[in-house]
Amino acid sequence: MVELLGPAEIRGLAAELDVRPTKKLGQNFVHDPNTVRRIVELAGVGAGDVVLEVGPGLGSLTLGLLGAGAEVIAVEIDPVLAGRLPTTVAERGQEAAGRLTVVGADALRVKAADLPAEPVALVANLPYNVAVPVVLHLLAELPSLARGLVMVQTEVADRMAAGPGSRIYGVPSVKLAWYGRARKVAAVPRAVFWPVPNVDSALVSFERAESGVKESTVDKETLFGVVDAAFAQRRKTLRAALAGWAGSADRAGAVLVAAGIDPRTRGEQLDVGDFARIVAAAGRAPRPSGA
Structure with a gap:
């Protein structure tokens, strides 16, 4: 059994590591276990699935994914957070520790060769300022990614899932549609984050198309x-x-x-x-x- 993190544990870890969440890195840590469980359930991941998580931070979602039986590849750019994550997992679910791999890298530059296995799903709380570039880069670089569920700013979620004719339809909408179908599935309240962000968040799911535009001869x-x-x-x-x-x-x-x-x-x-x-x-x- 994997024990999830609550508000006290999140603040305790941040104090231990002297982590001060920054807007530059988009660090807003989820501290509500029920929200983590909901994300994992909506993502539809389970035993044997290889899941890619970007920006695991202090490990809230990582623990939830491991608790569902998934194998998790966590890509973390912050060396302090990357170094602490395996210990956090071992402390809160020793059996799960063997199913976690931490890759210290920038998700915008990570390559398939940097990962120990081919992930089938992307599940992540993405920094708002790089959410769309990260998703597009990973879909291009990792053809094994068949589906995903990402938490992003609500306005970004709306643009990602918009259809033609909408005022918010634009570049992110079309480029994501090249790979498959994106849809906004749920809102996420501000109160589940620490620190509380000044924007609303939402979950966006996507499924890679098995056929269609991406299979055409168009470059x-x-x-x-x-x-x-x-x-x-x-x-x-x-x-x-x-x-x-x-x-x-x-x-x-x-x-x-x-x-x-x-x-x-x-x-x-x-x-x-x-x-x-x-x-x-x-x-x-x-x-x-x-x-």
Whole structure:
């Protein structure tokens, strides 16, 4: 049995390690055991699952994942926190200690070769300022990741799960859709954190698509470049917004027509499949005279 951390234990560990949570690292530690249990349950992880956790901090969620029988690979950038985590686990669930591996690294730079096994799920309380880049990097680097559940700022959760036509639909929405489906599943109250953050949080789940855009012949980096260009100036039509990418507004218009998309359309109206058609059409659209 693994004993979870409560408010007193969290503060005790922080005092022992002289840890002062910083906004720079997005350190807000979950101190409510019921919230941890809920996250683990929603993540659907169990015995034998290899789970990647980013930013385990003092170990609240780590203990919950281990308690469910999972094997946990915890990526922690803070050497003090990374060094203490195995001891915390051994103290609160000795049997579980053998199922924990701590990797001292920046999650934005971690590679598959840095990990001892191929994780099937990502479960993490992510720093708000790097949440989307971390998820996108890990999905690209770790093809074994089939699903995930991450806790992020509510506004970030909304953007991650937004669909075409929404005011908040944008670059994160489309790029995550390249890999699969994301959805906002639950709110997380501020009171379960220490220190209490000044923003609301939510849980976002995702499932990697087994087929679809990612299996196509369209180059991902090219598509992501089109997405970046389309949303860099949201108020412009795609003909104007993609002029730099295509070489001219006339060329962009020709590509869009070849893709079956009205050049007067704006980026927020397209789904990831539409962007894939634009990339594919770029290789076959006729060039305007003089281009």
